Amino acid sequence: MAKNNNIQTFNDLDGLAQHLRNQDKKVTLLFAHNGTGKTRLSMAFKELGKQINENGEDVSRDTLYFNAFTEDLFFWDNDLENDSERVLKMNTDSRFFSSLAEMEMESRIGPLLHRYADFNFEIDYSNGSIVFWREMVANSDGTEEPAYIKVSRGEENLFIWCFFLAIAQWAIDGQEAYDWVQYLYIDDPISSLDENNAIAVAADLAHLLKDQDRLKTIISSHHTVFFNVLCNEMKRALRYFLTKAESGYELRDTTDTPHFYHVAMLKELHRVAKTGEIYTYHFTILRSIMEKTATFHGFSGLGEIIKREPNDEDGELHARYVNLLSHGNHSLFEPVDMMEENKRIFRKILNNLMNNYRFNPKLFP
Template identity: 60%
Template sequence: MNELNFSSLDAVSTQLRDVLDNGIQRGNKTLTINQVLLFAYNGTGKTRLSMAFKDIGKQDDNRDTLYFNAFTEDLFRWDNDLENDEQRVLKLNQDSRFFNGLQELEMENRIRPLLRRYADFDFIIDYQNSVVSFTREITGEAGAEIVEHIKVSRGEENIFIWCFFLAVAQLAVDQQEAYDWVKYLYIDDPISSLDDNNAIAVACHLAQLLKNANGTIKTVISSHHTLFFNVMWNELNEKKKLQPYFLSFDKATQAYKLRYTNSTPFFHHVALLEQLYQASESGGLFTYHFNILRSILEKTATFHGFKNFSACIEQGDDDPDGVLHARIINILSHGNYSLFEPMEMTDENKGHFRRILNNFLNNYRFNPELFPEAEAQEEPLAHQEQTEQLAETN
């Protein structure tokens, strides 16, 4: 089974539940599956799929899925105290079962250790009024002081809501009575508004929770974020109980396609290349992009039978042995230039990066619709510099 077609997202949801409940057939063996990992581009219907999955398990007042998606984030809304501009709080929708028995479960003590991994602000939950207020310690000339009722950024808000969900999910994994109805977790794009640093951290911490679940709760994770998807794959695949899919929608046939691969998903390197190309086009290049580029070059070199990724770097007149750019990639993908310390490239390194990337895209054939301008930007950096020097001379 490499590809399945479905007429609706309800049908896709039924398939995912079947895979988690009954496993998959490989030859004469039935393999147990604890997690399904979905990659899908924005607009495919990931959020709608998560709700369809949830609705299948909802009968009268009974349900079986604890989910995180855009609707989960909507359970939290800001009261900005527009009249006085002083008491800004995040209000909780108490009509949702998501907030069952918060005070008895001492949620602050469960959320705070998670939040400290990502953020430098603190919070207080007012259970009586169902609101959360945020504080931050500020150091000024008079020393340190606590500023209350702060409005956190969108990214910080998302981190807080994510930590809130993780704390609830841990209760479900521990089979705590208030959440003993949870049979499935469905997590859709938990890293919106986060930088790559936090995206990696979120993926690692989520993977640890799911490993500890040990199959007591089955999980579906969907994302459009290639880096997050890759980390989840690497973290969870070690026990061989992970099923990866690429979800797409064919407008011509109006069918949803669920594509499976039995190794690192084949589409991932293309999605990563698209991400690098878009960053190159926008100018938003950071040193961690060299990490991603190096990974792609290494996989390409292995596929073509080369011993070193430098074999995939086009040799130019100014660098006949490809040594310069190989050294640049080596330096900028190690040491302090890591995924955990995002740092914007210098203009010079951006030039090197674009040249390596565009030459690679032109040397190895990819769908030109994904990278329409790469060929036009093929002009070597050395030739550009010669042209600029001639212009100055004239």
């Protein structure tokens, strides 16, 4: 490993994974673009936690992980012959599904899932299958039964994510079946999700992790919105930017410096201001950008860049709006549309920020 100021270079993923294991912080956040090796890094991290006996058998492990391989443990049986009974199958050969039948998974997953989605599910442990429905239909005898559906790819990913979250909660609680877990490694849990659910997932995950001290967690992502919310919610976490280099992999420490994702977030706010798709959580994002702007320009807080004159009544009002509407749980977990008056004020605060503190106008068509 080579080190240059806040950049460390690793020859291979094993060396990088070992470095992450040695961190003393409870949470480590990694931002990396697709193709950098995030998923392979999560697997290298997991492998380092295994102990193999003389027969080549895996006798212990310490990492509960979520990545593309976790999603691959679930697959669809689309009933090609009859085209009627479509079920999501679980690869029950995996130890990921060990002892779940005794753990009342439905009661654990249901409250998590219904924060994001409006469909129901039932698990058949004997067949390793899951069915989904939204509505009940009446039978000729007056009884009702579910009208089974195949959920969308995004909804499927949400379900699998909630499945993992339920197990992660057991590990955090030290439940006996998962007391072997020392690390959580989560890689990009938001594939196929829209921006609203990406923010909800990040806020929910941060809430789960902030108040626990039992496990160390590494979270990697290429999604700027998701990463931004995690950084805002877990301010004490280590933050790194991971890139590939000619000599291996470079890990840039961005913990104490503003990261480039604030520009992507400002572009998103500019977009919703134009389309009118403004939700209350956008005030939280706006507050984060304004705090970074205030710090960069040497002010003590965002109030000083909103209220520019001592008798600036609009600035005083706008500061109150930002403080009021940026607190809470990011509208967990349904995006809440703002009243037209609040949207008008949001646009005015955003426009004032962009006019007073110049950003590259080419980024905002």
